[in-house]
Amino acid sequence: MEILALIIIFLAAVYIQGFLLNFFLFHNLEYSCSFSVDKATEGDSIFLEEIIYNKKPIPISWIKAEIYTSKWLDFAGKDAVIAQESRFVTSNFFLKSYQKTTRRWNVKCLKRGYYKIDKITLVGGDFLGSFSESSDVIDVEAQLLVYPAPVVLERCFRPASRIIGDTIVRRWINDDPFMFSGIREYMPGDALNRIHWKATASRNRLMVKKNDFTANLKTAVVLNIQSRDSEPDEVIDKEYIEFGIKVAATVFDKALKESLPLSFSTNGSIFNEKNPINTKEAVGWEHVNELLGILARLKLKKVQDFEYFINDIYKNYQNTEVIILTSYLTEKICNTIRKIKARKNNVSIILLNAVERENLPGDLDVYIPY
Template sequence: MELVAAAIAAYLIYILQKYLYRKFWDKNLSVELHLSKDTVVVGEELTLVETITNRKLLPLPLLKVKFRTSRYFAFPDLENANITDNYYRSDILSLMMYQRLTRQLPFQVKHRGYFIVDRADVICSNLFISTEMVKNWSQNISLYVYPKLLDVPDLDALFKNLLGMVLTKRFTNEDPFEFRGIREYQPYDALKSINWKASSKTGDLQVNAYNYTSSFQVKILLNLEQGTTLRQEGLEEESISLAASLSMRFLAQGIPVSFHTNCLTIRGEACEIIKPGSGIHHMDAINKVLSLLDTNKKSFPFVDYMENECLTGTNDYAIFISTYQKEDYQSLLCRMAAAKIDFHWIFPKNNDITAIIFDELKANTIIWSQI
């Protein structure tokens, strides 16, 4: 009789715990994921913090917490992970009554982009591990991964070259109604700006200095239209990094920068045009736009999309970044040259690409071959 009674009691306990877990396992249970940063640069490390809280008397002896992130998130611990087109992680843990568990998962981001984690799935077993209950918790994690800034000697030389030409144009666009003072003559100064009265007093040539026209800016135009049958993903990312690096350097010199591109975003939409601006927040705006670019999508034809933008803005210094070199694009640059619009074309290339530049554009073209 005692054995029968024990069996009945065990069965009742089994039925009771099965009922309790099925009805109450997710009550006052919370699962939260958040990142230590919401913006990073390619190659930086950050931490995914996983917090699971059980605010009830019912213990949870076996929980599986699963979530999906990008395969470009490089976690050092791959024991509980599966990597295919995404990174799938599954952690097994247990929570006693009124217990909170926090896990910190460091990782490194390997690719530019915009990434989200929108849900976490939780699987709970009862005491006898005979039944599993599943529920998903919505998450709201988003991460902008900015392009890697280039830091190579050739970029310093390239920037100094561009900066010299930009400043030359800037000095020729002084506002004659905004007198700033008198300074020593420099080789780039026009003879008409010499103040002969001040020069006679000092014995050295002096010129009138004026504030610069407020509309002056550097306009960066990134062309990611594919010009060859073989896609050059490395050159696409190099071009995006060049756009970010040059924007950062011009802004550091106090020169306003605008940004335009024919590349589509991850949503399949035309990219936001970044109007002229300066400062740290303006660089963040440019970086966020660069993060959203989806080079897997076919870009708009550059000439059709950007022709009007290229042929306007006489106070702008246009910098093109483009591996695309077909006749329609180069003909547009020739029209700009004929219209006396200041520009330079940076041509990123590798050993698979031969640069064939129109003679009229060679003086305005810089070959970039760092890959």
């Protein structure tokens, strides 16, 4: 009888502890998580900080936080389940009474984008598992904007008119083509249309027109979000467009350093907007920061065919350095670019697809990948 009584007492104790731990599991329990920064650049390592606080005298034998986020946020040193575009990570805790625990995850930003963790599922139970697990959904506000990483343009492109192997132009935001100030010796990367033929003949070596760089030279970046001439709304060759986004970010950075007025246009959009993007021209860090935010959020989906889009906007530019980023060229696109040039603009075409090298227009400045 005594053994039976001990068994009954033991089972009753197990039941009572399980009931209390589960019934009061989420009572006076606080949980929060946040990123260490709200903005980062692709390739950066940041922190995701979790804080959990058991504000009651009853301990918590085990509890775990189930975190669903993007697969492009890599939790270092943590095994995770990756499904399509999502990453599932669990974080386990044991909490004594009135204990507060802080955990910091090292997170590497693998890709540009806008990432948000708005809900966390907490799952817990008693140590012996005498009761089924309990769960609760907690609202959190963890947001992160990851800017695209810049690239080294000189290592990525060369003028299509030159022999492979030379060094590309020294700067992509060119000096002012409308202010002639003399001549200098030809350097690899100089456009052929800047050669000063009389000076070349008299000096017996190639000489080019020297242009002054002025702070009021305007710069416009135009990104074709389509990877092919004929494709559905969704981008097919995403790697080309992601590359173009990086190039755009690089030009933005150079424009910022030179304090140049800058605008950005694309036939894509952010979120679920139905109109293409055409920003106003402005200068300074605040403006460039806004443009980088657009690049971070940019969807790989067209809202207007590029041939129609560039024809709609070509009159927006005059006395401007226009940099067009595209994966392909058509005769209609080239004709519209010629209209842009005719309005006293300097136009550079950055071809993002290394395959599209045949039949390039000889009268336009085209740069192709190495």
